[in-house]
Amino acid sequence: MSSETSSKPVFRDLRADDPDPETTEISSLCFNCGEDGVTKLLLTKIPFYKEIILMSFECEHCGLKNNEVQSGDKIQEKGTLIECLISNALDLNRQVIKSDYATVKIPEIDFEIPPQSKRGEITTVEGILSRCIAGLEQDQPVRKALDPDSAQKIEAFIEVLIETKSLKKQFTIMIDDPSGNSFVENLKAPLVDPALTTTHYERNKEQDHLVGIYEDELKQIKEEDETEQDNEKDENTDLLTDEVLHFGTNCPSCNVPCQTNMKVTNIPYFKEVIIMATNCDACGHRTNEVKSGSGISEKGVKITLRITDPIDISRDVLKSETCSMSIPELDFEVGAGTLGGKFTTLEGLLGAMKDQLTGHNPLVCGDSATTSVKERMKEFNQKLDDIIAGKTFGIHIILDDPAGNSYLQNVYAPESDPEMEIVYYERNFEHNEELGLNDMKLENYEED
Structure with missing residues (x-):
């Protein structure tokens, strides 16, 4: 790969006049006829939203065509739990970005939409309720014919959803997203919204697997490497304060491979800290992050x-x-x-x-x-x-x-x-x- 190619952003802006959108073609099996078809991939991004992967499949043997859009979002370091009290019409109209991995709950009516039951979407609180009502009503005629008891229970729950949507009483909507890529509109932005609470949390093993992270499987390999390096680390600890370490990573903005620099330093009248800085030559994005080198303080x-x-x-x-x-x-x-660790x-x-x-x-x-x-x-x-x-x-x-x-x-x-x-x-x-x-x-x- 040439240096010119490697310096281009992985997810580029989609423009009609782009002479080289850089689509990727992959030979794929057609599930309709069993012959080989072609899948075309285009990595792009929606302005002010997120990265997406456009996929188009076509089989020249049977004529089958299929188009699909998947999220290209990076997984955030922590999951996000959003709780919002819905008490008036303005709250119902709050915009919501729900990722593929988000679970939506309304505890007052014991209601839950599991992750991946629908692709990520931009909607409103009212839109979430309306879509659920429409989905349940769609199959009611068939249920009434085949299972009248279940149809009656679902009909009763549809009434509960309709009452909830009409704000017969206030309710809380909760969005639990292990990927950290969901949002609920802050009506007071940039000030604090008293009805909206956002909490960031560490993912557990099950949530890591949900978002496609399987670090535990690498634990044994890492432990072996750490064991081999322990003696060297003990000998070189004093040297780290005078040395800048470099390691490869991906730009958090455009995903192009770049380099992160790390250095251990002492802040006068404070303590030892670890400073990490990333500078992307492709898009110019710069980040710096600081972590304590001495753990959590007593107070x-x-x-x-x-x-x-x-x-x-x-x-x-x-x-x-x-x-x-x-x-x-x-x-x-x-x-x-919100900003991670910063030394500035x-x-x-x-x-x-x-x-x-x-x-x-x-x-x-x-x-x-x-x-x-x-x-x-x-x-x-x-x-x-x-x-x-x-x-x-x-x-x-x-x-x-x-x-x-x-x-x-x-x-x-x-x-x-x-x-x-x-x-x-x-x-x-x-x-x-x-x-x-x-x-x-x-x-x-x-x-x-």
Whole structure:
């Protein structure tokens, strides 16, 4: 493969004037006549939505044709559980992106749509209910003839769905997506929506298999490799702080093979961290991620900084992947895991947060966003730009990290900073549950 070919994005924008869309042809068995047909594949992406794979099969022997669209989404590092309280007509009209792997539940009526019963779709809460009602009604005439009892029970449940759709009483819709690629519209965007809760979680083995990840099967091989490398690691640990390591990966934006650089470093007055940075030559996408090199701290930490000078925006900041951030004056809050781990400045962190808000969720940007959402985003972005430019003072930026692995530079170190408050606190059960500590045995684990 030439360097020119390898530098092109795997999923390219679909354009009518593209002279070389790079379709792939594969000889495939025709299930109709048993002869060989041809399947054509085209990898492209829908603007502000996701990557897709277009497939077209044709058999020249029997004339059978078939077209199909499959998701090309990358699997996110964590699964997503979305809960939304539906209490009025606006809530029913919330836009929903449901991936192939998502399970939809309405606990109040014991209703569930399993994953892969339908391909991923863009719809609304009302659209999900309407489609279910129509699907159940479609086969009712046959059921009434063959199994009247079952038809009567289904008819009763259809009435429950109709009442739910008409909002006889409020209900909760839950979308559990192990792939992390489902969304429900935030009607208050970019502010916090009190009716909408999004939680990110670690997948279990069954969920990994559902999304096509079988890491456990490689566990034995990895353990053997780690055993062989343990002695070398012990000898070279001190050298890592002076060395930049390189390993191959794929660009998170265009999937082109690229290189990630990793380095272990020490932050003064804090701790050791691991910094990883990726730069894609094909599309120009850049990412950096930071992970703690010393595990979870004994206590959580909450850091509050009052912006009083333009130089405050230049402070170094380490935001771990378990840290949430809020700006009370803007009624703005983002949960843990939104940006992953970041080692940058406050200016860089706020800029990355702005890019994430305007580019990651297709329901607050592009063709999927409503006019009111676009106006609110424009107004919010202007306020955020003023903070980044050092034009707004008196606001507070709060970092809350239950793992205790986040840091904000004290420009007066080693003296205390009059504009910054640092509070260490004991984690509660919910914090430990989110960090996975409730399932760990931290004492006398040798006995097991």
